[in-house]
Amino acid sequence: MTGPAETRSIKSLTLDELSARFGGLGEKPYRARQVIEWLYRKRVGRFAEMTNLPAPLRERLGAEFDERPLEVVRRTGSHDTTQKFLFRLRDGQMVETVLIPASPSLYGDTADRRTICISSQVGCAYGCRFCASGLDGWKRNLDAGEIVDQLLRVEGESGERVNNIVFMGMGEPLANYDNLLRAIGIINAPWGPAIGARHITVSTSGLVPRIRDLADQPLQIRLAISLHGATDAVRDQIMPVNRKYPLAELLEACAYFRARKKQKLTFEFILIEGVNDSPEQAAELAKLTKRLDAKVNVIPYNTVEGLPWVRPTERVQDAFMEVLRRGGAVATLRREKGHDIAAACGQLRLQTTRAQAGDENPVAAPGSVH
Numbered sequence: 451m452t453g454p455a456e457t458r459s460i461k462s463l464t465l466d467e468l469s470a471r472f473g474g475l476g477e478k479p480y481r482a483r484q485v486i487e488w489l490y491r492k493r494v495g496r497f498a499e500m501t502n503l504p505a506p507l508r509e510r511l512g513a514e515f516d517e518r519p520l521e522v523v524r525r526t527g528s529h530d531t532t533q534k535f536l537f538r539l540r541d542g543q544m545v546e547t548v549l550i551p552a553s554p555s556l557y558g559d560t561a562d563r564r565t566i567c568i569s570s571q572v573g574c575a576y577g578c579r580f581c582a583s584g585l586d587g588w589k590r591n592l593d594a595g596e597i598v599d600q601l602l603r604v605e606g607e608s609g610e611r612v613n614n615i616v617f618m619g620m621g622e623p624l625a626n627y628d629n630l631l632r633a634i635g636i637i638n639a640p641w642g643p644a645i646g647a648r649h650i651t652v653s654t655s656g657l658v659p660r661i662r663d664l665a666d667q668p669l670q671i672r673l674a675i676s677l678h679g680a681t682d683a684v685r686d687q688i689m690p691v692n693r694k695y696p697l698a699e700l701l702e703a704c705a706y707f708r709a710r711k712k713q714k715l716t717f718e719f720i721l722i723e724g725v726n727d728s729p730e731q732a733a734e735l736a737k738l739t740k741r742l743d744a745k746v747n748v749i750p751y752n753t754v755e756g757l758p759w760v761r762p763t764e765r766v767q768d769a770f771m772e773v774l775r776r777g778g779a780v781a782t783l784r785r786e787k788g789h790d791i792a793a794a795c796g797q798l799r800l801q802t803t804r805a806q807a808g809d810e811n812p813v814a815a816p817g818s819v820h
């Protein structure tokens with residue numbers, strides 16, 4: 451990670467860091483606050499348009515920092531449906547961000563929320579078998595500014611104010627831990643977009659040490675675990691991360707997080723025909739969910755081109771839910787497409803690859819995964 455003393459990405463910096471950088475340039479610290487107000491209150495990203503700064507300072511800032519916003523390559527969807535934004539990063543790589551319109555919360559309450567699903571990496575190293583994001587492996591981590599800018603750009607393009615964030619886009623967020631926490635700190639700051647930590651959910655495939663780190667940091671961020679298997683045998687089959695951090699270790703880390711944060715965890719469980727949709731898996735899942743006092747979102751798999759997995763029939767889905775509920779689990783079946791996107795990543799890599807190849811219709815049905 452590039453440290454705050456060197457980074458050129460202006461949106462990677464906190465107010466204090468920017469003030470220190472301004473001090474180093476011989477500028478008054480209050481100028482840093484003015485820049486921050488332009489960025490996060492007035493939503494003006496170009497130094498040239500920051501009219502209360504002297505012209506020589508604007509020029510200097512342009513030489514010192516990178517102000518370029520993410521470039522919108524493609525936007526699909528409409529005001530009342532899920533909208534997807536394909537962004538080009540400075541080095542030409544692509545990521546996708548998804549805006550889900552006002553709807554009952556994905557995570558239990560019924561408040562109206564405008565949720566954004568943010569990517570944290572280009573590609574992913576974890577290679578979950580059902581996921582398109584990991585098909586081409588890991589390319590690079592996003593810096594904090596690229597993470598923050600997904601929010602700013604989506605709000606600017608859509609005219610919507612987002613009040614709920616899920617880190618469930620491309621990448622394993624906890625594998626980009628420092629940049630993730632830095633971005634969350636900025637998004638949560640009173641001088642920044644000021645979105646409450648309880649409205650920010652990080653979803654992980656199960657990086658045990660990082661779950662413990664997240665539990666030990668002070669923000670009340672929510673945690674969702676991509677479980678997708680209620681036994682090691684099933685998880686091993688579809689999630690290589692389980693060989694490094696088996697279920698027992700993962701559940702211990704979850705219990706630690708639960709105890710430290712005193713908040714409910716969410717398990718995500720993508721239902722795949724013949725893999726994890728049996729009544730036995732449902733019964734095991736009910737036990738785990740009850741033991742940890744968690745909630746579980748069951749998401750029927752959405753087909754990913756090039757992968758062999760299949761969505762179970764609705765009859766099988768309903769039977770799975772019935773066993774879960776009889777086992778005492780608090781469980782929700784998410785068949786809606788928009789929610790499927792927010793509950794998972796999955797097809798983002800395929801979409802960007804096709805867009806790069808010039809495909810006119812790159813956005814397939816919502817994906818599922820992480």
Ligand code: SF4
Nearest residue numbers: 574577578581584820
């Ligand atoms: S599900 Fe998440 S952790 Fe697994 S390969 Fe996809 S992006 Fe990576």
